[in-house]
Amino acid sequence: xxxxxxxxxxxxxxxxxxxxxxxxxxxxxxxxxxxxxxxxxxxxxxxxxxxxxxxxxxxxxxxxxxxxxxxxxxxxxxxxxxxxxxxxxxxxxxxxxxxxxxxxxxx
Numbered sequence: 001x002x003x004x005x006x007x008x009x010x011x012x013x014x015x016x017x018x019x020x021x022x023x024x025x026x027x028x029x030x031x032x033x034x035x036x037x038x039x040x041x042x043x044x045x046x047x048x049x050x051x052x053x054x055x056x057x058x059x060x061x062x063x064x065x066x067x068x069x070x071x072x073x074x075x076x077x078x079x080x081x082x083x084x085x086x087x088x089x090x091x092x093x094x095x096x097x098x099x100x101x102x103x104x105x106x107x
Contacts, residue, residue, distance in 0.1 A: 062075040062082070071088035073095075086093045 058079045060077040062077050064075070065073040067073060067088075071086060074085045074087055076083045076085060084095045086095055
């Protein structure tokens with residue numbers, strides 16, 4: 001009697017499927033990257049955000065202080081003039097322009 005020999009067959013179809021799968025993932029990732037770049041580059045809303053980040057703005061929030069869950073104090077610089085505003089509750093109140101207060105900075 002003859003001994004039976006085991007024949008190993010390399011399944012080429014699975015290797016080709018694996019390579020196709022990896023190529024599809026790479027193409028998809030590349031397309032997502034290109035889409036993100038185009039969206040970031042040509043989106044008008046994102047372009048406006050970049051314009052507002054310039055330092056030549058006239059209105060700046062210098063500092064905020066939370067008083068309680070509803071109210072907070074906001075120190076604004078509006079065209080070189082500092083203003084203190086109490087925000088929250090039912091209305092927002094401008095307490096007093098800080099240029100009229102003599103403080104440690106003036107002395």
